[in-house]
Amino acid sequence: MRLAARDLTLAGRLSGVSFDLAPGSITAICGPNGAGKSSLLEALAGLLQPDAGDITLGGQGLRDMPPRERAKCVGYLPQSHEIAWDVPVRSIVELGRMPHGDRLADPIDSALRALDIERLAHRRAQSLSGGETARVLLARVLAGEPQWILADEPLAALDIGHQIALLRHLRKAAARGAGVVLVLHDLAHAMNHADRAIVLDQGHIAADGACEDALDRDTIERVWKVPVRWIGEPGHRALVTG
Numbered sequence: 001m002r003l004a005a006r007d008l009t010l011a012g013r014l015s016g017v018s019f020d021l022a023p024g025s026i027t028a029i030c031g032p033n034g035a036g037k038s039s040l041l042e043a044l045a046g047l048l049q050p051d052a053g054d055i056t057l058g059g060q061g062l063r064d065m066p067p068r069e070r071a072k073c074v075g076y077l078p079q080s081h082e083i084a085w086d087v088p089v090r091s092i093v094e095l096g097r098m099p100h101g102d103r104l105a106d107p108i109d110s111a112l113r114a115l116d117i118e119r120l121a122h123r124r125a126q127s128l129s130g131g132e133t134a135r136v137l138l139a140r141v142l143a144g145e146p147q148w149i150l151a152d153e154p155l156a157a158l159d160i161g162h163q164i165a166l167l168r169h170l171r172k173a174a175a176r177g178a179g180v181v182l183v184l185h186d187l188a189h190a191m192n193h194a195d196r197a198i199v200l201d202q203g204h205i206a207a208d209g210a211c212e213d214a215l216d217r218d219t220i221e222r223v224w225k226v227p228v229r230w231i232g233e234p235g236h237r238a239l240v241t242g
């Protein structure tokens with residue numbers, strides 16, 4: 001099912017944003033602070049109603065879908081990583097199955113494994129470190145086996161080992177047919193791990209395309225206003241400033 005936005009507008013946050021995303025790939029949403037990345041992701045998750053324009057999933061308007069159906073199709077990880085309930089980690093991950101009305105062990109165990117939190121399954125959620133909390137909330141999203149995984153800065157709190165493990169897991173999910181949309185501040189992660197980048201600047205799309213094009217030096221200098229150059233080979237690029 002394709003996920004598409006048409007002329008999405010939200011006062012002061014997004015202006016005429018349009019794109020069409022195919023499942024089976026990873027899209028990075030990049031842009032400076034306040035560009036509208038989180039607002040866009042929230043709108044794609046159906047949690048923020050645009051003032052104008054619409055979002056469709058498989059051709060059907062997102063706002064017309066029953067919430068449970070929408071939640072089955074779209075898994076969303078918000079930017080702030082907080083767990084309000086002091087319950088065992090496994091119970092938090094099980095919440096990802098709520099739209100399905102079950103607690104199937106397989107997807108829950110597989111999500112715990114994917115985020116390397118099996119040994120934390122019986123720990124109280126509020127006793128976790130920041131990075132552990134982020135991994136638990138991601139596991140909750142993965143446990144729902146959504147067709148679309150939307151994650152806002154999923155790598156921000158993770159150490160490099162868990163970052164790479166998560167990116168590999170998301171790549172496998174995409175290879176199995178899921179659509180993955182990640183808000184990423186780290187442009188090298190976007191360049192090396194996404195298939196497509198959508199660059200937002202002040203609520204507008206500044207660039208959209210294959211990462212080598214959409215995140216080229218000119219675009220970064222124009223949008224982020226820092227002098228940069230890429231070094232290394234495709235797939236192993238590093239961004240150097242100055």
Ligand SMILES: Nc1ncnc2c1ncn2[C@@H]1O[C@H](COP(=O)(O)OP(=O)(O)OP(=O)(O)O)[C@@H](O)[C@H]1O
Pocket residue numbers: 012013031032033034035036037038039040
């Ligand atoms: N609830 C809100 N009401 C009104 N304006 C908001 C609201 N939330 C965010 N904004 C504004 O909308 C713009 C886009 O915010 P958004 O959080 O989407 O940006 P972002 O690209 O995710 O930023 P960051 O990289 O800092 O997380 C910002 O100018 C922000 O101040």
